[in-house]
Amino acid sequence: MALSHAIMTALLDEELSGYDLMRKFETSLGFFWAASHQQIYQELKGLAAKGWLAATPVPQEGRPDKIHYALTEQGRDALAAWMHEESRVKPGKDDLFVKLYNIGHGDPEPVIAELQQRKVLHGQRLALYEKIRDRHYRNPETLSDARKGIYLALSAGIRQERMFLDWCGEALALLSQLGSDQTK
Amino acid sequence: MALSHAIMTALLDEELSGYDLMRKFETSLGFFWAASHQQIYQELKGLAAKGWLAATPVPQEGRPDKIHYALTEQGRDALAAWMHEESRVKPGKDDLFVKLYNIGHGDPEPVIAELQQRKVLHGQRLALYEKIRDRHYRNPETLSDARKGIYLALSAGIRQERMFLDWCGEALALLSQLGSDQTK
DNA sequence: TAGCGCATGTAACGCGTTACATGATTAC
DNA sequence: GTAATCATGTAACGCGTTACATGCGCTA
Structure with missing residues (x-):
């Protein structure tokens, strides 16, 4: 809670x-x-x-x-x-991964379409986060303690979006060659 | 659901x-x-x-x-x-980020301790995922369609763990210099 | 006059967690 | 004998989402 x-x-x-x-x-x-x-x-x-x-x-x-x-x-x-209690982590759930497990059976098109959408979405978020960082959180070492914490959360967000974006690229590259020859 | x-x-x-x-x-x-x-x-x-x-x-x-x-x-x-419905994403919640917002007020020690634990934890997970990849999912292009999907989920996991691990490093480096002179 | 912003709420439902419960077999 | 594995469940609670509700003032 x-x-x-x-x-x-x-x-x-x-x-x-x-x-x-x-x-x-x-x-x-x-x-x-x-x-x-x-x-x-x-x-x-x-x-x-x-x-x-x-x-x-x-x-x-x-x-x-x-x-x-x-x-x-x-x-x-x-x-x-x-602050002294151990943190709880809820791993975060995303249907897309379940759908990937499913992709051998049936039409892979909708998953590919979703990956393309995600690429756009995460690109936008990344841009937003980076804008905030560049405006208010340049030179992290010189920030006050309180703002260092906030910067680090922001940095995690940036890394996360960048990671997802890269992954979308990998996924689209790998899946684009699929669907044509459906050997299973 | x-x-x-x-x-x-x-x-x-x-x-x-x-x-x-x-x-x-x-x-x-x-x-x-x-x-x-x-x-x-x-x-x-x-x-x-x-x-x-x-x-x-x-x-x-x-x-x-x-x-x-x-x-x-x-x-x-x-x-x-x-498969044709739009995916739902639950962003995943982690107390640690809230704690970071809080770090200017009070003792940063417990947060630093948690970051160190996480570093170990995510290192272990990364090792596990990479082991699985190296055993069963080398050469993604040659996999069957069904296993390509699974490989991609695994790849997302690997990227995610690596990202978090890197971030832990950044966070620990930035926070280690803090706590000594508590200017606020 | 239609919609948005401000400002606060109630109610029902769905998903997830925690705790509790049973009972046989196998391994140490 | 103690714990782990196999195998299935119930019940209560907490957190989150969706839908619904009210009502004024300002802007297009």
Whole structure:
């Protein structure tokens, strides 16, 4: 259950509403930990109930009222304790690999088409990540400790996209010669 | 819901029991799609109820009876149809990245320790995958269509592990200089 | 006037994990 | 005798997704 900790991490330096968090999870942190607004609102409720976050209603005019959430001391302690726990990794699942196991039987066309799409998609993501790196994270050694961590997450993202892109190339090259003579 | 399709894929060429499948998911296919035995047994029941698998009880002596599952024509059709659907990707979540976002506040030691563990772990996996490749998948171009697909999944695994390993190196190098002077 | 942005929620469902349960045979 | 292997299951819970719901203000 690390969504709660991701949320608390986002609240380390600033107070945010559920809506603000939702947008934060659409970029930066969200590249590495996806979450829908429904999940976020639920989680915020739970964290406030536990006493890890403090909720402050903020009346507004002309737009809906919002609720600001701030990390409490308890929340900070819980986060610090969590840093010492062993990380959980969910390997990440992708139908495409299962389909590859399947490719000997039947038409390989749709898989090839998907590989081409992926190539585009991962190329775009790679470009985005690299843009962010070039803008804000040149010269990693000179960054503050806090931003070194963020840089490293970004670097993992870049490596990941580049890797996938290369692999798409290999896969398309190998599969293009197939389909013509279907020896099985 | 692709576990069902992964199971059917495993049953393309052979009839298997739940137990057999469980072991298959501990290697090969399981590298890319993890599943516990509880999940598998449930899924098998569901697939048999749908008519996509045919269940045959196999009495045994000296050990518990088993149930063999075979793909039906309906099952084959469903699989073929699924090949044309767009793949779902679940990005895969890893606490470690969230922890990196957190590293400016508090002790970076546990994160560094985890990175060192990961380096070992991914090194081992890489070695395993490469061993398999060298044993069974040399010269990808000469493989049968069916085995080309499997080779490509394996290749993705190898690239992935190598990528992570490299990244661990970068991360450890960058973080080692930190912790001594904690300017924040 | 139609749609988007802001802002917050409820409800049902599906997938995955953890824990618990049984019971015989074989190997150390 | 103790553990591992074979073989199958149930039940509760947690996390994530999908669908549905409300309502104001601004822009095209």
